[in-house]
Amino acid sequence: MVNILKKIFSVENHFNKFQIKVKVINIFGLQLEIPICKKLKRLNNFYVECQPVYLSVVCIAKNEAPYIKEWIEYHKLVGVERFYFYDNESVDNTREVLDPYIKDGTVIYNYVEGRCLQNLVYADAIIKYRNQTRWLAIIDLDEYIVPTEKDSIPDFLKDYENYPGVGINWVMFDSNGYKTKPTSGGGLVTANFTRVMKNYNDKTNCLIKSIVNPKEVKGIYHPHFCVFKKGFTVNENFEKIIGCFSFYHTSNKIRINHYYSKSEEEYIKKTARGNADNSSKRTYVEEYLNFPEYTYDYAIQKYVPELKKRMNISEDKIQ
Numbered sequence: 239m240v241n242i243l244k245k246i247f248s249v250e251n252h253f254n255k256f257q258i259k260v261k262v263i264n265i266f267g268l269q270l271e272i273p274i275c276k277k278l279k280r281l282n283n284f285y286v287e288c289q290p291v292y293l294s295v296v297c298i299a300k301n302e303a304p305y306i307k308e309w310i311e312y313h314k315l316v317g318v319e320r321f322y323f324y325d326n327e328s329v330d331n332t333r334e335v336l337d338p339y340i341k342d343g344t345v346i347y348n349y350v351e352g353r354c355l356q357n358l359v360y361a362d363a364i365i366k367y368r369n370q371t372r373w374l375a376i377i378d379l380d381e382y383i384v385p386t387e388k389d390s391i392p393d394f395l396k397d398y399e400n401y402p403g404v405g406i407n408w409v410m411f412d413s414n415g416y417k418t419k420p421t422s423g424g425g426l427v428t429a430n431f432t433r434v435m436k437n438y439n440d441k442t443n444c445l446i447k448s449i450v451n452p453k454e455v456k457g458i459y460h461p462h463f464c465v466f467k468k469g470f471t472v473n474e475n476f477e478k479i480i481g482c483f484s485f486y487h488t489s490n491k492i493r494i495n496h497y498y499s500k501s502e503e504e505y506i507k508k509t510a511r512g513n514a515d516n517s518s519k520r521t522y523v524e525e526y527l528n529f530p531e532y533t534y535d536y537a538i539q540k541y542v543p544e545l546k547k548r549m550n551i552s553e554d555k556i557q
Contacts, residue, residue: 280363280458281355286346291319292393293449294371296363298324298356300511302379303332304419308426309379309549310339315541317390318375322367323343324359326352329357357458368452375449376461380429380497380508381408383449387491394492395449403455403464405446405470405479407487408496409537412529416501424551427497429542436531443487446471446479447494472542495538499527499554 267312290397295318295479299306310321323345325332339345346367350359360376373395375383383406385394398404414420415432423429435443448471450464457465462482474491499505505527509520 241368244448250306252325270532275349278361278365278455279358280365281350281358282348284348284474285366287344288320288343288370290370290372292371293318293373293375293395294320294468295369295375295377295539296321296322296324296360297376297378298326298350298516299328299332299333299379300326301330303328303335305379305427306332306335308545308549309382310344312382312428312541312545314344315545315548316385317392317550319344320371322363322374323347325349325353326355326359333446347440356461360461361386363448364455364458370457371447375447376464377447377494380427380500382495382497382538383492384495385492385543386489386537391449391492397470400470401451401456401468401476402469403448403450404470404492405471405473405484406447406492406494407473408443408445408447409438409443409489409493409535410414410526411495411499411535412495412532413499413501413505415526415528416503418503423437423542424549426542426545426547426549426551427500428495428538428545431497431500432536433532434535435529436533439487440487441462441483444485445484446473446482446484466494493537495535502527506551 260333274416291375295313300345313321321344323336325336325347325352333347333349336345336347340347348362359433364374373392375391383391385456388394395404411431412433412435419425420430436442437499446462448462448464450466454466455464456467459465460482473479473484474488479485499508506521509522510519
């Protein structure tokens with residue numbers, strides 16, 4: 239019983255950080271709730287002038303070199319043109335992996351030092367590059383945006399240009415039973431991990447990540463959620479989202495595959511790295527490693543053959 243209570247507490251504590259803090263103001267008897275968020279400001283003086291593109295990604299990463307190439311090549315495949323990559327004191331070969339992309343202009347690389355920088359990094363990118371990209375996706379390296387109705391993310395976004403932001407639901411993946419980092423499928427995350435929560439409407443899968451029009455962002459409330467000068471975030475069905483959670487899960491047009499744990503070996507390393515947005519320790523949750531109830535999800539698999547070609551993975555490496 240004690241262990242069950244500990245698990246419940248840890249999961250609930252995990253979700254508490256997503257709750258929205260608001261300021262209530264009274265205007266002629268009408269109460270309005272305004273989300274509290276810090277004003278946007280630059281993190282440093284680093285800046286690179288680039289030609290405008292339609293879709294970019296901003297991310298912050300630390301010691302995630304083994305996953306970078308697949309993550310970049312996949313997102314290029316589905317329409318991302320530029321990556322604003324903030325390297326948070328990596329001591330692995332992150333810079334070496336990124337070097338070809340930096341040289342060809344695909345990656346704008348910014349080395350940053352310090353802790354709890356996630357929101358600050360996103361604000362920095364929005365301020366500096368708001369005139370360089372029509373849309374900015376705010377995601378992590380364990381998240382893959384998967385267009386399921388159309389073949390590319392830009393094709394999807396064309397229908398949402400009247401809104402300042404689109405909130406995309408997670409689909410959570412577990413370890414697939416792997417104890418160590420798998421080598422099958424060329425070692426690709428997208429090829430090896432196919433096991434998801436059976437209940438797509440689980441609270442975790444109702445979390446969103448955002449693709450925003452950076453010109454309309456007033457502040458970064460949370461890594462999952464922005465506050466806009468006007469307008470609001472919508473889901474794929476054009477329904478309003480307030481905060482980090484949608485009222486229900488929907489991923490008929492687009493979703494984010496969240497490879498949160500990967501193998502047990504990788505999950506332990508991830509937990510040890512801690513959080514990017516706060517100083518608290520990352521909680522190890524057994525249910526995220528092996529879902530008690532699961533099914534299999536292959537939505538991203540239609541992109542894997544082409545991704546393997548781009549990754550130069552030969553058939554002998556796929557076994």
